[in-house]
Amino acid sequence: MNSYHLDHLQYLETEAIHIMREVAAEFERPALLFSGGKDSICLLRLAEKAFRPSDIPMPLLNIDTGHHFPELNEFRDQRATELGARLIVRKVEDAITKGIAVPRSGEISRNQLQIPTLLAAVEEFQFDCLIGGARRDEEKARAKERFFSFRDSFGQWDPKNQRPEIWNLYNARVNPGEHMRVFPLSNWTEMDVWEYVKREKLQVPTIYFSHQRKCVRRNGQWLPISDLLPLKPKDEIKDLVVRVRTIGDIISTGMVESPADSVDDIIAEIAAARVTERGSRADDKASEAAMEDRKKAGYF
Amino acid sequence: MPHTQHPVEILRLNTCGSVDDGKSTLIGRLLYDSKNLMEDQLEALERSADITGGGQINLANLTDGLRAEREQGITIDVAYRYFATPRRKFIVADTPGHVQYTRNMVTGASTANLSIVLVDARQGVIEQTRRHIYLAALLGIPHLVIAVNKMDLVEWSEERFLEIRDEIEDFIPKLDVFRDVKFIPLSALNGDNVVTSSAKTPWYQGPALLGHLETVHIASDWNLNALRFPVQWVNRPNNPRDPKLHDFRGLSGQIAGGIVHKDQTVIVLPAGLKTTIKEIWTYDSPLVEAFCPQSATLCLKDDIDVSRGDMIVGLENLPGCGSDLHARICWMHQRPLQPGKKFFLKHATQTVQAVVTVLESRINMATFEPEPEPPALAINDIGVVRLKISKPIVFDGYTTNRLTGSFILIEQGTNATAAAGMLSAPTEAVKPEYTDFAI
Secondary structure, eight states: OOTTOOOHHHHHHHHHHHHHHHHHHHOSSEEEEOOSSHHHHHHHHHHHHHHTTSOOSSOEEEEEOSOSOHHHHHHHHHHHHHHTOOEEEEEHHHHHHTTSSOOOTTOOOOTTTHHHHHHHHHHHHTOSEEEOOOOGGGOTTGGGOOSEEEEOTTOOOOGGGOOOOBTTBOOOOOOTTOEEEEOTTTTOOHHHHHHHHHHTTOOOOGGGSOEEEEEEEETTEEEEOOTTSOOOTTOOEEEEEEEOSSOOOTTTBOBEEOOOOSHHHHHHHHHHOSSOGGGGBHHHHTOTTHHHHHHHHTOO | OOSOOSOOEEEEEEEEOOTTSOHHHHHHHHHHHTTOOOHHHHHHHHHHHHHHSTTSOOGGGGTOOSHHHHHHTOOOSOEEEEEEOSSEEEEEEEOOSSTTHHHHHHHHHTTOSEEEEEEETTTOSOHHHHHHHHHHHHTTOSEEEEEEEOGGGGTTOHHHHHHHHHHHHHHGGGTOOOSEEEEEEOBTTTTBTTTBOOTTOTTOOSOOHHHHHHHSOOTTOSOOSSOEEEOOEEEOOSSOSSGGGTTOOEEEEEOOBSEEETTOEEEEETTTEEEEEEEEEOSSOOBSEEETTOEEEEEESSOOOOOTTOEEEOSSSOOEEEEEEEEEEEEOOSSOBOTTOEEEEEETTEEEEEEEEEEEEEEOTTTOOEEESOSOBOTTOEEEEEEEEEEEEEEOOTTTOTTTSEEEEEETTTOOEEEEEEEOOOSSOOOOSOOOOOO
C-alpha cells in the first residue's frame, strides 16, 4: 500500500474510532460493555486510540452471569485497572435475589437472565448509550444491525423499523428512557479481530490458547467440566487439549480441540477453519431465529 | 473468515435488483464459490432447503437473516455480508429491491465504492434497472457493474447481452458520474462468470465478476484534494498524570478530505481564524502528515476557541459556508415532507435546526425529469429543495466530497431519520475576513 492508502485494518480502525468519538460527543451518559473477550479487548484499544491522551470518558460495564470462565473475570478486572478505567459489574445472581431476573423452573442457563440484569443497569445509571463489541459477521440477525441501534424504553430492538444509516452521519438522538446500542466493530470479521490483536500486540485471556482441560460430550460439543455442570452417570469425559474460539458461559461454550498456543497459530487456524465462530455456541443453536429473538428482547 | 493474513484493501459494494433478479443468489454464489462459506452455514442451508427450497439448496437463505424474510422469501432490510480473497476484503450491502427500495438502496449505497445492478436477461432493462442506476449515480458511487443475470435462460445469447448493454449505454451518459462501468454476462444460479470464467461465453473477453471486484481501481475514491477536518471532539485531559500534558489541547476527528501536514497553515471555519498545525497527535505516534479518511488529533499553534462542528481547512480550494442551502434529498419517512416544518440537520459533526423553505421539484422516477413545485415529498421520493438552517455550516458540493456534501434530516420529537441530503456546490467559496491570528 502506498502512503495514501489504508489497509483493511486501518480502515476498520478509523471507522471505529470515528464512531467512538461520536458517542463521546453526542451522549451524556454512555458506557462501554467490556467482558474481557477478544472483541471487547479490541474495543478498549480503539477507545484508547479515540480518546488518549485524555481518560476514556465513559465507564466500563459488565454483566456477570455467575457462569463466566474465572480466567475471563480476572482478565477483565486486571485490564480495567491497567487503563485506570471505572469498571461497573452487575451480577445476574443479585438480579435474581432482587426479583429483577426470574429464572424459569429448571432453567440453568443464565443467558436469558442477562437481559433484565442489563436493562436494570441501564436504568440504575441512566445510561443513554452502550457501546458493544458485536459484529455483523457473527450471525444472520446481526447482519441487519445498524452501527447506532435504537432501543425503545423497554430496551427492545425493532428490526423492521430501524433508522436508515447513511454515510457516516449517525443519528444519535434518543428521548429520555430510550437508549442506543453502538457497535463500532460491526464491519469486522473474526479474522480482522485476531489480526488486530496481533498488530496491536493485545493481551487476551489464556483460555483462547491451547491448554489441557477435562471436558464432557454434550449435544455434539465438548463442554468444560466445572462445578456448574452436574455430570450424568453415562457422561463421556475426556482430558483434551483445547481452547475457546468464542466465549460464552462456561456451561454452554464448546471447547475446540486445538494445539494453537499463539496468536499466529490462531490466525492460521481460523484461515483454515471450516465452521463459523458461533458454531460452538449452544445458545445460538436453539433455533434458526435464536439470536433474533434474544436481540428483540434487549440482548447485547 | 479465511484468506487474508496480510494487509489488503477493502472494497465496499452494494447489490441492487428487482424481486427475483437473483441478488441474494448472486451473493450466496460469490461466498460459496470463493470458499467463504463454512460447514455449519451449509448445514443450516441444507436444513432450510426442505422448508423453502423444495429440497434444493437455496443460496438466498444465506442472506435473508430474519424469520419473516425466510418465511416470505423476501429481504426486509439492508444486510451486510463479509468475504475475503487473497487480494481484497469485501463488505457487501445487500439491498432489497421491492418495497422501500429507495430508502434501502440509499442506505446500502451511501458508503459503497461499487454498485452491482442486476438485470434479468429475459426481462432486459426495466424501470427498476434505470432507477437503480440513477440512484447509484445520485449517490456518487464511482464504479458500476451491470450484471446481466440468468443468461442460461436466454441460451447465452450474445445478441441479447449486447442489446441490454446498448440500452444502458444509451442511458448512462446522461448521468455522467461513473468512473467505470462494466457489463458482465452471468448465471448466479449456476455460477457462470461469477467466480470463474464460463466456457459458455466464448464471445465475452472480460473478467468474471469476482476478478473485476478484486482489481477495479479504488485507490482514488477518497477526495485527497482539499483538506477538510470536521472537529469531532475536543481532547483536553483532566488532571493528566503526565505533566507534559497539562497544556494539551487537541482537536480529534476524522479527516473528511485532503491531506494535513505538520506546520501547515490552516483556517478554522466558520470563524475564519488562521493558524498552524503544531502537531498531528495519534495514540501510536505523532505523524508528519495524515490523509482522508484517517482519524487524528490536531494540535494548533495558537490557543483559539474551536469546538465540535467547526471545520479546519487548508488555504486552497475553500469550501462554501452559509445558512441557505440547496440540495437534492431522498425522503425516507412515512410522513410526507411539507415545507415549513422544523427538523434537525446533521452535517459532518454539526447538528443545527433546519426548515425546508422551498420544494423546488420532485424527480419523476420513470423519466428522471424534475416536476416543479410538488405539494409534498412522499417516502422514497427524490426532490430538490431549499433549506434555511439556524447557524451556518461549512460544506462542499456532494459531487466534490461525499463526506462534507451530505446531511441527514431528523424529525423532531420522534428522532426518526427522515431524509438523506446531497448538497449542491456552493455558489461562492467562503472568504475569511480575518487574516492572521494575533493575540
